[in-house]
Amino acid sequence: MSLNKETKRFRISMLILVIEVLLPFLLLFALRNGYTILGRITSAILVLGIVYLVVFK
Amino acid sequence: MELNLGNWFLSFLPILTVIILMLLFKWGALRASAMSWLVAVAVGLIAFGGSWLILAWSQVKALMLAVNLLPIIWGALLLYSLASEAGSIRAISLFIPRLSNDRSIQLLLIAWLLTSFLQGMGGFGVAVAVGAPILVGMGFSPILSIVMTTIGHAWAVSFGGMGSAFESLIAVAGVPGILIAPFSAILFALSFVPTGVIITLLGTGWKGVRHAFPAILAVSLAMGATLCVLNVNGFWSLSTIGPSIVGIVTLVLLTHLPGYRGAKKAISNGGQELRTRDLLVHLTPYILLVGIGIAVAMIRPLNAFLNQVSISLSYPEIVSGLGFVTPAESSPILHPFSHPGMVLFATVLLSYIVLKREGKLNNTSLRRILSLTAHNTVDGSLGIVVMAGVSTIMTHVGMTSTLARGIAETINGVIYPLVVPFVGVIGAFLTGTNNNSNILFGALQAEAAALLKLNVPLILAAQHAGGSMGSVMSPTKLIVACITVGLGGQEGKVLRKLIGYGLIPISVIAVATAIWSWLLGGGA
Numbered sequence: 001m002s003l004n005k006e007t008k009r010f011r012i013s014m015l016i017l018v019i020e021v022l023l024p025f026l027l028l029f030a031l032r033n034g035y036t037i038l039g040r041i042t043s044a045i046l047v048l049g050i051v052y053l054v055v056f057k
Numbered sequence: 058m059e060l061n062l063g064n065w066f067l068s069f070l071p072i073l074t075v076i077i078l079m080l081l082f083k084w085g086a087l088r089a090s091a092m093s094w095l096v097a098v099a100v101g102l103i104a105f106g107g108s109w110l111i112l113a114w115s116q117v118k119a120l121m122l123a124v125n126l127l128p129i130i131w132g133a134l135l136l137y138s139l140a141s142e143a144g145s146i147r148a149i150s151l152f153i154p155r156l157s158n159d160r161s162i163q164l165l166l167i168a169w170l171l172t173s174f175l176q177g178m179g180g181f182g183v184a185v186a187v188g189a190p191i192l193v194g195m196g197f198s199p200i201l202s203i204v205m206t207t208i209g210h211a212w213a214v215s216f217g218g219m220g221s222a223f224e225s226l227i228a229v230a231g232v233p234g235i236l237i238a239p240f241s242a243i244l245f246a247l248s249f250v251p252t253g254v255i256i257t258l259l260g261t262g263w264k265g266v267r268h269a270f271p272a273i274l275a276v277s278l279a280m281g282a283t284l285c286v287l288n289v290n291g292f293w294s295l296s297t298i299g300p301s302i303v304g305i306v307t308l309v310l311l312t313h314l315p316g317y318r319g320a321k322k323a324i325s326n327g328g329q330e331l332r333t334r335d336l337l338v339h340l341t342p343y344i345l346l347v348g349i350g351i352a353v354a355m356i357r358p359l360n361a362f363l364n365q366v367s368i369s370l371s372y373p374e375i376v377s378g379l380g381f382v383t384p385a386e387s388s389p390i391l392h393p394f395s396h397p398g399m400v401l402f403a404t405v406l407l408s409y410i411v412l413k414r415e416g417k418l419n420n421t422s423l424r425r426i427l428s429l430t431a432h433n434t435v436d437g438s439l440g441i442v443v444m445a446g447v448s449t450i451m452t453h454v455g456m457t458s459t460l461a462r463g464i465a466e467t468i469n470g471v472i473y474p475l476v477v478p479f480v481g482v483i484g485a486f487l488t489g490t491n492n493n494s495n496i497l498f499g500a501l502q503a504e505a506a507a508l509l510k511l512n513v514p515l516i517l518a519a520q521h522a523g524g525s526m527g528s529v530m531s532p533t534k535l536i537v538a539c540i541t542v543g544l545g546g547q548e549g550k551v552l553r554k555l556i557g558y559g560l561i562p563i564s565v566i567a568v569a570t571a572i573w574s575w576l577l578g579g580g581a
Contacts, residue, residue, distance in 0.1 A: 006432075010431075010432055010435060013435045013436060013439060014435055016439060017435055017438055017439050017442070020116075020439065020442050020443070020446075021120060021442065023116075024113050024116030024117050024119075024120065025117060027109065027112070027113040027116075028110075028113040028114065028117060031109060031110045031113055032110075039109060043109050043112070043113075046116070047095070047098070050091045050094050050095055050443065051091075051095070053087060053088060053091035053439065053443070054088055054091045054092050054095065057085060057087050057088040057091065057436075057546070
């Protein structure tokens with residue numbers, strides 16, 4: 001079943017909102033406990049979420 | 058952190074990015090805020106000794122700031138969706154001519170006085186979310202409707218939310234409120250006439266201004282006097298609601314004069330005359346909003362009971378790579394059960410029950426209301442989270458401090474009072490609230506005023522006024538405003554129209570501050 005464009009955009013925006021709300025806590029956890037790779041992946045996703053907003057909003 | 062032109066410009070870059078992208082390139086507020094976030098992170102990491110740990114803490118703090126605002130926005134948009142679905146906005150638009158068929162009077166009543174009153178009750182976004190759709194229903198263009206309601210309630214942000222922004226200013230500056238409040242009252246009172254004139258000019262042209270000017274003057278005098286009496290006596294928690302009610306009563310009394318009455322119409326709703334009972338049913342959401350809001354704020358035992366539950370986080374000391382220290386602190390205390398967002402949710406719930414019983418809503422209405430609200434709130438929520446992130450990143454790497462120090466240390470005591478309100482504007486534009494502008498710049502303004510031998514309470518009053526007037530132009534508030542009139546994503550267009558007119562009352566306050574400071578012998 002294909003979703004219409006409006007619904008897709010809404011779901012992506014919702015996903016980015018969840019990412020921007022939850023990932024800072026994960027990043028904090030990773031950096032304070034020395035999980036370097038997890039920290040890098042988390043910060044990359046955090047920044048990519050913002051880049052998506054710049055490019056597609 | 059060394060202060061030089063290069064550092065100052067880099068500190069200003071995230072704000073400049075938002076302004077340029079929205080004004081020149083007509084970007085939406087969310088997109089421009091996201092670009093500003095990237096710029097703030099890049100400048101912070103490269104030039105201000107930032108780190109990913111600081112970024113993480115900044116984002117966590119930004120979320121705590123957003124948590125305070127988001128329930129209000131969700132509640133305001135839910136209320137708007139409910140009123141829209143039940144046909145209440147259309148009914149109210151048709152009701153206004155019953156009071157007066159004079160276009161200027163209608164405008165002043167909705168765009169200036171009703172929005173000011175609602176700002177006192179509901180805070181962030183509620184005033185425009187209610188006022189702008191009513192103006193659209195009355196036949197004004199969506200952009201004009203936002204601009205007029207935004208300018209109309211800009212002064213009311215100052216002491217809205219029971220004076221919380223003013224209390225923050227008192228706390229960070231360490232100056233008694235009773236010293237700042239009289240200056241504040243006079244500065245805001247001076248902005249009333251320009252505000253009324255701008256709204257009438259935008260809606261009805263110069264002819265309308267000439268016609269409505271006596272009414273604007275009378276309402277301004279009545280509101281200004283009330284504001285002064287309340288502030289001088291220390292009742293600043295009532296300094297938005299009190300003058301707004303006095304303004305509404307004054308204007309309604311003026312509609313009895315032949316010149317402002319106009320030809321009254323019968324109220325029709327799709328060909329059928331709207332009965333008074335139907336009108337009252339349609340007004341239910343707004344009557345309940347006022348009733349519940351007043352009960353929660355004014356009935357002390359109820360307020361104390363609801364305030365028993367509070368949420369606050371503790372943050373550690375954060376030091377940037379260049380040695381800029383953000384001391385250990387606690388987040389603002391959140392009282393979830395007396396929060397304006399909770400007032401809005403309770404209003405929506407009770408209004409839904411009443412409107413459904415009265416047959417204004419059907420079985421599929423709830424689904425449509427929730428769907429419309431969900432679609433509208435996601436972008437608004439993202440905008441607030443991102444813009445709050447820009448603000449906290451700038452604060453934690455020392456960019457905000459550099460920006461403020463640059464202004465305070467390079468401008469002399471004669472010019473400084475003229476600049477003070479605009480510093481408040483920058484803080485509020487960046488953070489979206491007068492409260493956060495006062496927290497960011499309140500202490501610095503007090504310190505700079507003392508160094509320059511200026512009157513400290515006057516300077517703090519000007520900071521507060523600038524923060525109030527600037528917050529309504531912030532991208533986060535524009536997102537909410539645009540959603541309610543179907544202009545989502547077109548915040549840049551609205552800001553272009555808004556900024557020129559919005560800066561007029563701020564300039565009046567800036568000039569008044571400079572003259573007053575000079576008369577008091579400041580900067581000598």
